[in-house]
Amino acid sequence: MTLAETAYDALRRDIVRGVLAPGKPLRMAQLSERYGMGFSPLREALNRLQAERLVTSIALRGFSVAPLSMAEMWDTINTRVLIEQRALRLSIALGGDAWEAGIVSALHGLMLQSARTVDGSADEQKLLEDRHHGFHLALIAGCGSSWLLEFFQRLYVEAERYRYPMLQQRNVEHHRDIQAEHAALSQATLARDVDLACDLLAEHYLRTARFIEAQMTAAPQAQTA
Amino acid sequence: MTLAETAYDALRRDIVRGVLAPGKPLRMAQLSERYGMGFSPLREALNRLQAERLVTSIALRGFSVAPLSMAEMWDTINTRVLIEQRALRLSIALGGDAWEAGIVSALHGLMLQSARTVDGSADEQKLLEDRHHGFHLALIAGCGSSWLLEFFQRLYVEAERYRYPMLQQRNVEHHRDIQAEHAALSQATLARDVDLACDLLAEHYLRTARFIEAQMTAAPQAQTA
DNA sequence: GCAAGTCATATTTTCGAAAATAATGAAATT
DNA sequence: AATTTCATTATTTTCGAAAATATGACTTGC
Numbered sequence: 001m002t003l004a005e006t007a008y009d010a011l012r013r014d015i016v017r018g019v020l021a022p023g024k025p026l027r028m029a030q031l032s033e034r035y036g037m038g039f040s041p042l043r044e045a046l047n048r049l050q051a052e053r054l055v056t057s058i059a060l061r062g063f064s065v066a067p068l069s070m071a072e073m074w075d076t077i078n079t080r081v082l083i084e085q086r087a088l089r090l091s092i093a094l095g096g097d098a099w100e101a102g103i104v105s106a107l108h109g110l111m112l113q114s115a116r117t118v119d120g121s122a123d124e125q126k127l128l129e130d131r132h133h134g135f136h137l138a139l140i141a142g143c144g145s146s147w148l149l150e151f152f153q154r155l156y157v158e159a160e161r162y163r164y165p166m167l168q169q170r171n172v173e174h175h176r177d178i179q180a181e182h183a184a185l186s187q188a189t190l191a192r193d194v195d196l197a198c199d200l201l202a203e204h205y206l207r208t209a210r211f212i213e214a215q216m217t218a219a220p221q222a223q224t225a
Numbered sequence: 226m227t228l229a230e231t232a233y234d235a236l237r238r239d240i241v242r243g244v245l246a247p248g249k250p251l252r253m254a255q256l257s258e259r260y261g262m263g264f265s266p267l268r269e270a271l272n273r274l275q276a277e278r279l280v281t282s283i284a285l286r287g288f289s290v291a292p293l294s295m296a297e298m299w300d301t302i303n304t305r306v307l308i309e310q311r312a313l314r315l316s317i318a319l320g321g322d323a324w325e326a327g328i329v330s331a332l333h334g335l336m337l338q339s340a341r342t343v344d345g346s347a348d349e350q351k352l353l354e355d356r357h358h359g360f361h362l363a364l365i366a367g368c369g370s371s372w373l374l375e376f377f378q379r380l381y382v383e384a385e386r387y388r389y390p391m392l393q394q395r396n397v398e399h400h401r402d403i404q405a406e407h408a409a410l411s412q413a414t415l416a417r418d419v420d421l422a423c424d425l426l427a428e429h430y431l432r433t434a435r436f437i438e439a440q441m442t443a444a445p446q447a448q449t450a
Numbered sequence: 451g452c453a454a455g456t457c458a459t460a461t462t463t464t465c466g467a468a469a470a471t472a473a474t475g476a477a478a479t480t
Numbered sequence: 481a482a483t484t485t486c487a488t489t490a491t492t493t494t495c496g497a498a499a500a501t502a503t504g505a506c507t508t509g510c
Binding site: 002004045047048144155 | 230
Binding site for chain 3: 002003004037038039040041044060061
């Protein structure tokens with residue numbers, strides 16, 4: 001892997017996890033020290049991240065971490081529902097054995113990791129997050145549209161930025177059985193019940209969005225620091 | 226404007242217009258000579274373009290112009306219809322006076338330029354293309370979603386790559402009155418007839434897609450050269 | 451004849467310094 | 481006191497060379 005790719009992965013992770021806070025200016029000298037490389041690979045990574053809207057930049061004044069806002073979060077969630085409902089419909093219409101197997105496998109993996117990650121260490125948390133991502137990707141992997149899959153990835157990452165502070169807290173959302181939602185979604189999809197699956201998917205995301213909004217309204221400093 | 230931004234604009238234009246043919250390897254030394262700058266700003270531009278899928282890259286083997294294909298074109302058009310129908314619905318629901326005025330103004334400008342560009346020089350062609358872009362943007366500018374607007378831009382540029390070879394030909398699509406389609410679309414939108422406007426929009430794009438497919442099937446070398 | 455290794459060349463990637471521009475603050479002016 | 485001017489410093493942007501890696505031709509052994 002080249003240094004530019006390393007820089008891209010590291011910056012992306014640090015932005016999503018809020019290690020680099022929203023709005024924070026990213027100075028080349030600091031980044032160079034932090035990630036142990038020269039300016040060139042960092043600038044390449046920052047340009048990619050800018051195209052993905054995880055960082056902003058103004059010519060000759062450098063880069064900053066892209067800010068977060070409630071309005072943006074709702075836009076992200078709404079657009080996500082649009083993209084993923086379409087992708088899910090297409091997958092149900094077109095998906096074959098491999099697609100079905102992928103869902104079963106991803107759900108199984110997610111359930112296992114979810115049971116394992118009770119009081120998550122950072123590593124366990126990361127594994128759970130990867131499995132969660134893998135499951136939602138598996139659902140729509142049969143859609144046959146590279147644009148829908150790309151937009152899914154973009155929106156997933158953006159949503160993760162909002163979700164991350166929430167994941168750090170213990171015992172939150174005890175009123176909600178997220179794995180049951182995943183199982184029901186999986187079941188409706190495999191039964192090829194398009195409308196039910198789309199409804200469950202939308203409700204799944206909207207619940208999370210409402211929860212994030214409540215959390216952020218209660219403790220906004222967690223995001224804007 | 227920095228050199229990196231100049232490089233980005235120039236590369237993007239040359240890729241969209243097919244001056245740099247799909248699939249063509251982009252060697253740093255060549256680009257440096259062609260655009261009159263060093264490697265650094267070029268690499269930054271290429272990284273941004275890669276994130277936008279206009280170029281592809283393999284580590285240590287450099288960049289290439291992203292290829293085109295019929296399957297990709299249909300994916301682009303279908304996704305475009307999804308995105309723009311949603312954005313149009315939202316605009317009709319939310320748009321105010323400024324949005325309406327923007328449509329009227331953009332349509333007027335498009336009509337004028339369309340009449341002017343009979344046997345287009347390169348400059349006239351570019352102006353017409355900009356007005357066309359401006360009109361379609363104006364229709365959905367009231368949607369209030371930065372994600373939908375970004376995806377619109379991405380898909381518009383990608384579609385332009387397929388459309389460009391067609392624009393170069395004379396007397397094509399004489400069976401079609403494109404400006405009448407734009408006018409009807411504009412009218413339905415301003416009348417806030419959501420379903421009609423969405424239908425007209427989809428039909429507008431699908432006609433273009435079918436035409437491109439016919440052209441490319443007849444003369445595929447224009448694209449793959 | 452053909453696969454595997456080896457060297458020379460071409461190309462990408464990265465660095466460190468130089469150039470260009472912005473930000474800061476002190477002195478001068480109104 | 482407020483504003484402008486100017487030098488100083490901080491920071492981004494760009495270059496040119498060096499390092500790392502891939503490519504292709506050539507040899508060697510089988």
